[in-house]
């Protein structure tokens with residue numbers, strides 16, 4: 436249980452918690468209570484905090500399925516009798532950033548006040564302990580605690596122009612880098628991703644590689660990375676140590692597929708040779724450390 440921080444950085448006095456639920460989560464808002472005024476009142480910011488939650492749930496793109504009263508007396512009733520009937524709202528409803536949050540908050544208040552009251556009786560408590568049942572695909576990868584923490588702070592809606600999926604590996608890593616750069620700015624609702632992943636046909640040209648060169652380099656390495664000396668991290672099905680073959684001068688840069696251009700290395704060194712900030716000095720180090728290697732010139 437915790438209090439939310441509003442968009443100006445102030446902590447509101449309004450406890451809430453999150454519990455896991457199928458396909459999403461339950462948001463439980465504690466009741467406002469005690470004296471109307473004075474220091475005894477608890478959760479005095481009930482109303483602005485509920486508005487804040489609805490705005491943030493909208494930024495996440497969550498859908499509201501139902502609102503239940505979960506006060507002590509209400510919890511003695513069966514679940515279907517705890518549900519609020521909200522006027523003018525067809526549930527489930529996708530909460531959106533631009534939606535009329537004040538009207539929804541007011542309607543939840545009206546329905547809470549009417550809850551348990553005889554027909555036509557005015558008044559009633561509009562700030563009861565309530566539970567909002569929500570679905571949200573992002574919940575799949577998060578704990579209840581993480582969602583609770585996410586809701587505590589301002590949430591930027593997902594980027595208006597997110598990086599689009601692509602099957603092209605080079606384009607893909609450029610888009611990952613741009614998205615990562617954007618995410619460094621401020622917390623953002625996690626991306627929803629895709630459950631159904633489309634397949635595309637691509638025309639790719641590939642090099643005809645020589646299996647003998649790979650087998651030979653692996654044999655010479657004798658189960659150890661030729662760069663860092665570490666043993667292969669695991670064995671393959673056939674009992675052979677797992678090492679990867681790297682072309683010091685890539686085939687795409689005109690490097691030959693010969694034993695003086697290939698290095699058998701562990702997966703970490705291999706990735707580092709491709710992506711490490713220190714890849715050029717690693718490459719030079721490999722040329723020095725392994726006598727059979729030659730520095731083949733760039734030829735495009």
Ligand SMILES: [Zn+2]
Nearest residue numbers: 660663701704
């Ligand atoms: Zn290594």
Ligand SMILES: [Zn+2]
Nearest residue numbers: 680681682705
């Ligand atoms: Zn490589």
